[in-house]
Amino acid sequence: MYNVPNYKAKNEQEILGFISAYPFVQITGVNEVGKPVATQIPVLVERREDDLYIIGHMMKNTDHCKAFQKNSNVLSVFTGPNAYVSASWCVNSNKGSTWNYMSVHAEGKISFFEGEKLVSLMKSFTLLHENGNENSPTIYDNLPENYTNKWMSYITGFEIKIEHLDTVFKLSQGLDQESYLNVIAELEKKGGMNSFLASEMRKRIAQ
Numbered sequence: 001m002y003n004v005p006n007y008k009a010k011n012e013q014e015i016l017g018f019i020s021a022y023p024f025v026q027i028t029g030v031n032e033v034g035k036p037v038a039t040q041i042p043v044l045v046e047r048r049e050d051d052l053y054i055i056g057h058m059m060k061n062t063d064h065c066k067a068f069q070k071n072s073n074v075l076s077v078f079t080g081p082n083a084y085v086s087a088s089w090c091v092n093s094n095k096g097s098t099w100n101y102m103s104v105h106a107e108g109k110i111s112f113f114e115g116e117k118l119v120s121l122m123k124s125f126t127l128l129h130e131n132g133n134e135n136s137p138t139i140y141d142n143l144p145e146n147y148t149n150k151w152m153s154y155i156t157g158f159e160i161k162i163e164h165l166d167t168v169f170k171l172s173q174g175l176d177q178e179s180y181l182n183v184i185a186e187l188e189k190k191g192g193m194n195s196f197l198a199s200e201m202r203k204r205i206a207q
Contacts, residue, residue, distance in 0.1 A: 001105055002168045009167040015104055016052075018169075019045050022080045022102075025054065027110075027160075029074040031067035039064040043076075044125065054106060054160040055121060065156065068110045074160060078104040081196035085172060089186045090179035100170050100183075100197055107164040118157040171201050180205070 009015045023045075028038040043056035054076055058065055068074060082101035087093045123140040130136040140148065172183050180201070187198035 001103075001166050002170070004168075004170075006173040007168050007170045009104075009169055012165075015165060015167060016045065018080060018102065018104055018167075019078050022078050025056075026077045026079070027064070027068075027074050028077070029064070029068050029071055029110075031063070032070045035067075037064040037067040042125075042129075044121075044128070052106075052162040052165075054108070054162065055158070057118065057121060057125075057155045057157050059154060060156050068158070069112065072109040072111065074108065074110045076106040076108070076160060078106070081193045081200065083187055083190070083194040083197045085183055086186070089182045091176060091182075092179075098170075100172060100201075102169045102171070102197075102200065103167065105166045106160070106162045108160040108162045110158050110160045113157045113159070118152065118155070121157050122152075169200075171197070171204060173204075173207075 009018070023042050024040060025043050026038055026040045028036065030036050039058060039062070041056050041058055043054050046053045046055055080102035082099060085098050085100050087095050087097045119140070126136075126139040127134070130139050133139070134141075136142065172180055175183065184198045184201050187194040187201070
């Protein structure tokens with residue numbers, strides 16, 4: 001990971017807020033012969049006393065699931081907004097342009113579970129993403145039993161105890177204030193993902 005102190009998150013709450021906002025994680029590892037594997041999965045993050053866990057579910061009989069079962073060491077990468085930043089937006093434009101982005105890396109060991117624990121996960125997961133709407137036809141409790149009986153057998157729950165967290169929130173730290181505000185304005189003009197990055201930068205103007 002790009003290890004620059006100015007690009008690190010200031011506290012755990014900032015990191016957890018980012019993870020909550022961008023829960024679609026890429027989990028990577030290697031199989032027993034060293035071949036890299038990866039998958040992208042929406043997850044939950046849960047605190048248990050002093051420990052943090054990444055929790056989710058994945059399809060069985062995939063290359064990544066089989067690899068993780070053989071080698072439990074995984075890296076989970078949470079990625080937020082990113083955008084090109086032109087040096088022409090700065091007061092001193094006689095330098096290279098760059099790319100701003102936000103990312104959290106979580107290292108840990110993955111383990112798997114099924115049965116009632118998996119059912120409980122799916123109930124929590126579907127209700128959360130249906131904004132707590134218990135009348136939604138797609139939350140777990142409202143799905144037809146013949147549907148859940150069939151498809152639950154194809155998935156497995158997993159959890160990763162986070163052993164190390166690291167961050168890169170590269171948001172034009174170090175620029176003079178005028179240039180920093182110019183970058184925000186230009187990103188907002190471009191719209192789309194650029195606007196999300198500009199919003200994150202606005203939160204940090206005082207810093």
